[in-house]
Amino acid sequence: MTRKHPHFLLTNDDGIEAEGIHCLAGLLRRFGRVTLLAPDRERSGVSHAFSLNRPLALKHHGEDVYSLTGTPADCVMFGIRSFLVEENAPDYVFSGINHGANLGTDVVYSGTVAGAREGALFRIPSVAVSLATEFSSRFDSQHLHFESVIQFVDSFLPMLFERSLPEGTFLNINVPNIPPDLLKGGQFTRVGKRIYRDRFICKVDEHGNELFWLGGEPPTHTPEEGTDFDALENSMASITPLRWIPADHGELSHFKDWPSLESPNGKKGSDMFFRKGDLADPRERMIQDQLLARGISDPHVLQAFRTLRREDFVPEDMKPHAYEDRPLPIGCDQTISQPYMTALMTQALDLQSDHVVLEIGTGSGFQTALLRLLSKEVLTVDRFPELSRKAERVLNSLGFNNILFRVCDGSLGFEEECPFDRILVTAAAPAIPTPLIEQLATPGILILPMGDRENQMLKRVTRTSAGISFEDLCPCVFVPLVGKGGFDEGSK
Numbered sequence: 420m421t422r423k424h425p426h427f428l429l430t431n432d433d434g435i436e437a438e439g440i441h442c443l444a445g446l447l448r449r450f451g452r453v454t455l456l457a458p459d460r461e462r463s464g465v466s467h468a469f470s471l472n473r474p475l476a477l478k479h480h481g482e483d484v485y486s487l488t489g490t491p492a493d494c495v496m497f498g499i500r501s502f503l504v505e506e507n508a509p510d511y512v513f514s515g516i517n518h519g520a521n522l523g524t525d526v527v528y529s530g531t532v533a534g535a536r537e538g539a540l541f542r543i544p545s546v547a548v549s550l551a552t553e554f555s556s557r558f559d560s561q562h563l564h565f566e567s568v569i570q571f572v573d574s575f576l577p578m579l580f581e582r583s584l585p586e587g588t589f590l591n592i593n594v595p596n597i598p599p600d601l602l603k604g605g606q607f608t609r610v611g612k613r614i615y616r617d618r619f620i621c622k623v624d625e626h627g628n629e630l631f632w633l634g635g636e637p638p639t640h641t642p643e644e645g646t647d648f649d650a651l652e653n654s655m656a657s658i659t660p661l662r663w664i665p666a667d668h669g670e671l672s673h674f675k676d677w678p679s680l681e682s683p684n685g686k687k688g689s690d691m692f693f694r695k696g697d698l699a700d701p702r703e704r705m706i707q708d709q710l711l712a713r714g715i716s717d718p719h720v721l722q723a724f725r726t727l728r729r730e731d732f733v734p735e736d737m738k739p740h741a742y743e744d745r746p747l748p749i750g751c752d753q754t755i756s757q758p759y760m761t762a763l764m765t766q767a768l769d770l771q772s773d774h775v776v777l778e779i780g781t782g783s784g785f786q787t788a789l790l791r792l793l794s795k796e797v798l799t800v801d802r803f804p805e806l807s808r809k810a811e812r813v814l815n816s817l818g819f820n821n822i823l824f825r826v827c828d829g830s831l832g833f834e835e836e837c838p839f840d841r842i843l844v845t846a847a848a849p850a851i852p853t854p855l856i857e858q859l860a861t862p863g864i865l866i867l868p869m870g871d872r873e874n875q876m877l878k879r880v881t882r883t884s885a886g887i888s889f890e891d892l893c894p895c896v897f898v899p900l901v902g903k904g905g906f907d908e909g910s911k
């Protein structure tokens with residue numbers, strides 16, 4: 420797609436003095452002209468800030484090398500819009516090499532990534548480049564291996580020159596801080612999940628003012644295949660396509676069922692806000708009072724609850740009670756779980772849209788519907804044919820697909836179909852049946868109420884490549900799991 424001698428606009432967030440930007444400039448100059456325009460000092464963590472009401476000072480450091488008293492986004496905007504490049508608009512924007520990783524959720528905070536995003540906003544192919552130093556204890560902590568980044572970007576550039584990026588997309592490259600001979604290549608990845616462990620540390624100055632510093636332990640991440648973290652774990656560079664506008668308009672379809680935002684009776688201003696009127700809706704009241712108020716915060720879980728009508732899943736005489744804060748009878752001496760408990764389990768499963776889920780205890784099918792809304796495929800088992808058929812009818816009538824219904828004792832899982840990314844048991848067991856743990860994928864999560872017939876503890880079993888861990892989530896009361904891995908046929 421490109422001209423023979425492309426023009427690169429290069430910025431960073433570590434400032435004009437940083438070693439990384441000069442290494443990258445050296446490489447890019449082998450391919451074309453480079454205009455280097457970087458902040459005058461370190462601007463890490465400024466994200467996409469730009470200077471609206473403050474004049475910017477430009478300093479000339481040498482041929483095509485400048486600094487600006489602004490942010491990375493300022494530099495890119497200045498580079499494109501000012502006199503600097505009027506005659507020769509940049510063909511590519513590069514940002515980096517950042518001294519440190521920009522992985523997972525870092526992309527929200529990163530000034531380096533924002534530099535590339537600003538280029539993409541001008542519809543210029545743009546790339547952020549970072550050296551992942553602190554990511555793993557295996558990585559070299561003594562030496563910055565910019566030569567590995569240079570080698571990788573050098574081999575990647577011809578591909579970038581020959582092909583085009585999708586509309587609205589730019590690239591975020593992270594290279595592990597290891598010597599070039601240990602680098603195994605590169606891989607296109609998803610954005611992984613960072614776990615920040617920041618804390619504010621308080622010190623008191625000589626005037627008695629309390630001052631706070633961001634400190635705490637270094638962040639970790641959730642191990643997941645196909646993510647930027649996963650690539651680095653495997654000594655590969657990650658190339659993560661990012662969108663300039665952080666929105667996926669596929670999500671719009673989720674909001675179809677939200678109440679209308681139109682002003683009722685021609686009212687204006689705050690009277691027209693939908694939440695007020697909405698609280699008259701028992702479903703929205705349940706979401707506010709039983710879920711949000713007790714800490715259910717995952718927007719996907721809340722949205723799934725907004726999508727489903729609980730009255731569709733309960734017997735005729737229970738419909739008036741469908742949104743009450745308790746389990747309800749559904750026949751065969753079984754119950755549909757309390758809405759909060761259902762939400763808590765769903766949230767604790769941390770479902771992803773590509774997951775395959777096993778549910779033991781179909782019951783009303785309400786939980787099954789939630790699981791399916793948040794995953795790819797659900798296998799659900801109940802020991803009562805009557806309950807299973809009824810749930811299947813309801814879910815079919817609501818247009819659900821990719822749900823397999825089985826009638827049998829599911830207490831030892833479903834070996835033929837394993838592994839499962841998630842397993843949810845909605846009936847109480849005296850112990851965690853070992854086959855269920857064996858049928859979990861890695862990584863995988865199993866949730867199950869464990870205890871005696873009257874009182875249980877909701878347990879979460881997390882399986883990762885590092886091993887298996889157990890957590891207590893909260894005390895609970897479920898009907899018994901009856902079968903080989905549960906209780907004997909007894910009372911209920």
Ligand code: SAH
Nearest residue numbers: 755756780782783801802829845900901902
């Ligand atoms: N999630 C359901 C809960 C139903 S109650 C809902 O909210 O509607 C628990 C269900 O587990 C009952 O339907 C019961 O029949 C089923 N169950 C109990 N032991 C089982 C077993 N060994 N195999 C499969 N299902 C079982």
